[in-house]
Amino acid sequence: MNKYSQLVQQLKKRIEKGELTPGSRLPSIRLLSQQYQLSKNTVIRALTELENLKLLQAKPRQGFFVCAPQKQIPALQPKQVTLGATAFSVLGAANKPGLLALGSAYPDSRWPTVSWYYQQQAKTARRWARANHQRRSHYSTPPGDPSLRKSLADHLNATALSCNSEEIVITQGAQEALSLCLRSVAEVGDTIAVESPCYYGTLQCIEALGLNVLELPSDPVQGTNLDALESALNQWPIKAVLTNPSFNNPLGFNLDLATRKRLINIANRWNIAIIEDDVFAELSYNQQRSTPIKALDTEQRVLHCGSFSKTVDVDIRLGWVLPGRYYEKVNYYKYVTSIACPALTQQAISELLIGRRYRRHLIQVSRSYQERADMLAEDVHRYWPDKTLFIQPKGGILQWFNLPEQINSDQLFKQALKAGIGISPGNLFCADNRFNHHIRLCYAHYTQSEEQVTAIAKLGEMMEKL
Structure with a gap:
């Protein structure tokens, strides 16, 4: 097997094993060349082959990124939505007084x-x-x-x-x-x-x-x-x-x-x-x-x-x-x-x-939300199970988490609620309970306060026991 094919296979295995996660950026061509002791042309040829295999995506002036696994297109069909009472119950519970609402998509309004x-x-x-006596109501x-x-x-x-x-x-x-x-x-x-x-x-x-x-x-x-x-x-x-x-x-x-x-x-x-x-x-x-x-x-x-x-x-x-x-x-x-x-x-x-x-306001809040997204990611990496997967967004205020398979997010929601912590379980976001191991959090208010960090740590402890 030639050197370029060997590099293709090595990187392919790392992607398949999850060592290189979807959305992550590969080292630069120069660093890969040094790491594997190959010429830059050989590295470029290997990366291009992986791109053709839909395992990598090249982004201009940014580098190569790992793609999400290609899935066979499922047979889709229309269905009725029956979230109604369930969603109302979950959302009602998540709005109770005294709850630390980590799952609700509220922006920070303290600007x-x-x-x-x-x-x-x-x-x-x-x-x-x-001017009430002069103004007509309409x-x-x-x-x-x-x-x-x-x-x-x-x-x-x-x-x-x-x-x-x-x-x-x-x-x-x-x-x-x-x-x-x-x-x-x-x-x-x-x-x-x-x-x-x-x-x-x-x-x-x-x-x-x-x-x-x-x-x-x-x-x-x-x-x-x-x-x-x-x-x-x-x-x-x-x-x-x-x-x-x-x-x-x-x-x-x-x-x-x-x-x-x-x-x-x-x-x-x-x-x-x-x-x-x-x-x-x-x-x-x-x-x-x-x-x-x-x-x-x-x-x-x-x-x-x-x-x-x-x-x-x-x-x-x-x-x-x-x-x-x-x-x-x-x-x-x-x-x-x-x-x-x-x-x-x-x-x-x-x-x-x-x-x-x-427009100045949008610049201010966007910069702040980016910092808060990083803060949340830092604490999740520290306190949650290693197999927790997530891709940090490049805008907005929301983070989606793919939890280890043994963790049922509906059960986690109920346990968190008892501890005074609000999260959004994955099954709220579909019509047929397909996201049992996912949750959504909002980081718009996340500043690594003692209460917030303690809550993230508690969620991590709950996950370890589920």
């Missing part, structure tokens, strides 16, 4: 910009109170406050995609936005394709609307399996794909541009809608927002949803939709669902978007 926002809201309220009916839609359009044009204010519908958070989009593209009994695992709020919304779900295999490295989507489209009448492509909840992946382009091409070919949940897109650790799928849409089939709940404060129930060809339906369903969004909140957010205050 100067958030304080400024609430001061601005109070200032507007006082102004309205003084609903801020759909599509929403004109000044907010103008400010939001300016912000999106500067950072993400080309749009005008007349294309935007303001909603009460991203959850309402997703619900309006689903109602606009599908009817009871229709099928929606989603990433799996998938945010439980999305699954609950699909369940409440009487829709079926088709779960597409996804992983933290490569994201959504579009081969599985194409296979499913050949078998089932899918109405739409609902995707969370940027710092996905719960996996944390960020779809690359090629995958986003492939997804929109698939949608065009099969004439289906794409509902793009982009709530975490602005929390990129390198301050470079990925191109929204909406920006690639030439046929107005993408319904792009966003929110301020993850970037400013969870109590700000304000979001938006760029519905494309579905504008009239979304606008109508918004009106018959909730008539309007609070005018006071809309005006305060509009003021926040003017100038650079909001």
